[in-house]
Amino acid sequence: MSEKAKTRRGLGMGLSALLGGGPDDLAPEGDRHAVQTVPIEFLRPSPLQPRRRFDEAELEALADSIREKGVLQPLLVRPCASGAAGYEIVAGERRWRAAQRAGLHEVPIVVRPLSDQETLELALIENIQRTDLSPLEEAQGFRRLIEEFGHTQEELAAVVGKSRSHIANTLRLLSLPASVQSLIEEGRLTAGHGRALLGSEEPERLVRIVLEKELNVRETEDLVRREAARPRQARPRGRGEADPNVKELVERLTAHLGLEVGIRARGKGGLLTIRYHDLDQLDGLIRRLQ
Numbered sequence: 001m002s003e004k005a006k007t008r009r010g011l012g013m014g015l016s017a018l019l020g021g022g023p024d025d026l027a028p029e030g031d032r033h034a035v036q037t038v039p040i041e042f043l044r045p046s047p048l049q050p051r052r053r054f055d056e057a058e059l060e061a062l063a064d065s066i067r068e069k070g071v072l073q074p075l076l077v078r079p080c081a082s083g084a085a086g087y088e089i090v091a092g093e094r095r096w097r098a099a100q101r102a103g104l105h106e107v108p109i110v111v112r113p114l115s116d117q118e119t120l121e122l123a124l125i126e127n128i129q130r131t132d133l134s135p136l137e138e139a140q141g142f143r144r145l146i147e148e149f150g151h152t153q154e155e156l157a158a159v160v161g162k163s164r165s166h167i168a169n170t171l172r173l174l175s176l177p178a179s180v181q182s183l184i185e186e187g188r189l190t191a192g193h194g195r196a197l198l199g200s201e202e203p204e205r206l207v208r209i210v211l212e213k214e215l216n217v218r219e220t221e222d223l224v225r226r227e228a229a230r231p232r233q234a235r236p237r238g239r240g241e242a243d244p245n246v247k248e249l250v251e252r253l254t255a256h257l258g259l260e261v262g263i264r265a266r267g268k269g270g271l272l273t274i275r276y277h278d279l280d281q282l283d284g285l286i287r288r289l290q
Contacts, residue, residue, distance in 0.1 A: 035074050037106045042086040043077060045093050048120045050141035051127050053134065053185075054094060062094065063101035071095055074108035078119060087111065090119050091126045117149045125160050135191035136184055139170045143258045146171075147284040153256070168255035169195055175260035177204050178277045183211075192217035199224045259285065 075092030087109065089096055099107050114122065124141040127133045133141070145151045145159075153171075157164045173184065173194045180203050183189040193210060196217055197203040206227060210220050246263050253261040260275040276282045 035108050035110055037108050038087070040096070040099060040105060040107050043075065043089055043096055043107070043109070044080070044086060045096075046088045046090060046119060046123065048116060048123060048144075049089070049093055050120070050124050050137050050144075051093070051133055052137060054097060059094065059098050059101060062098035066095070066098050066102040066104065071099055071104070071107050074110045076122070077109045077111055078114045079111065081116070088119075090114060090122055117145075120144060120149070121159055128160055128162070134185055134187075135170060135173055135194070136181055139173050139258070142167055142171055143174060143284070146258070147288060171258040172198055172255055174258045174277075174281075175254050175275065179204055180207050181277075183207065190217060193220050196220040196224055200227060202227070257285065257288075 073092070073095070075095060076090045077087035077092075078090055080086055080088050090112070096107060120141065124133075124138075124145070127141075128138060142156060142160075145156055146153070151159070153164050153167045156162075157167050160167075170191070173181070173191060176184075176194055176197065180189070180194065180197060184191060184194050188211065189207070193207075193215075197206060197210075197220065199221075200206050206220075206223060209215070209223060213219075215223060246265075250261050250263055257274065259281060262271075262273040262275070264271045264273075274285065276285060
């Protein structure tokens with residue numbers, strides 16, 4: 001089996017499949033892919049790493065463990081894409097950070113010649129398997145794989161071992177207002193709260209009620225339904241009740257693009273809107289439309 005085929009097979013199974021079950025499995029042929037020890041300063045974080053937040057208490061606990069037992073699992077790295085000396089961490093950045101805190105000067109690594117796509121996929125898979133990513137970090141990783149590497153949701157579901165509905169529902173979180181996304185990132189709201197608020201036309205107003213009353217997800221869903229059923233004196237003319245077919249189309253487009261989509265009828269025509277929250281989202285949308 002070719003090295004590329006081995007790598008692709010390992011992607012869907014996590015690092016245990018890619019690295020092997022024990023020290024003897026780590027060097028398939030020759031020394032190029034064997035475990036080796038390098039100075040800790042030879043390594044650098046990957047810009048493709050989907051994880052952006054590292055819990056301080058977890059890092060300290062891991063550093064204590066490393067002081068006592070060392071780094072038990074080698075870091076997976078690839079040669080720096082820029083051609084510079086050293087290696088880029090594909091999986092194991094938390095171990096690398098904790099090893100620095102523990103005062104280690106060297107760490108074990110396994111080198112693989114991975115592409116950008118394989119690097120992002122592996123980092124995303126490993127973090128998901130260890131539940132290390134926040135819902136929004138997971139959503140942003142999914143969006144990058146779709147926008148930059150052309151994955152469909154079905155293909156992505158097969159690669160990361162999740163259902164297509166999980167992929168779609170996670171991507172929908174990116175259509176929430178930035179202020180609500182920040183609350184999820186901070187852990188003040190769950191992904192379930194966020195999905196419930198997606199059904200509201202005023203998520204930023206309702207989220208204040210959710211926080212003030214400390215509503216759970218079920219109570220948040222009930223709040224959104226009650227608010228949607230209330231008569232609106234100031235409802236814009238011509239909006240009326242949403243057509244079920246249009247609503248379904250909006251939901252499909254929102255899930256596909258990972259952005260908030262709106263469709264409003266105007267006579268025989270209408271208005272299609274796509275809301276983005278930053279220039280990265282706009283750039284990604286333009287690339288897909290082109």
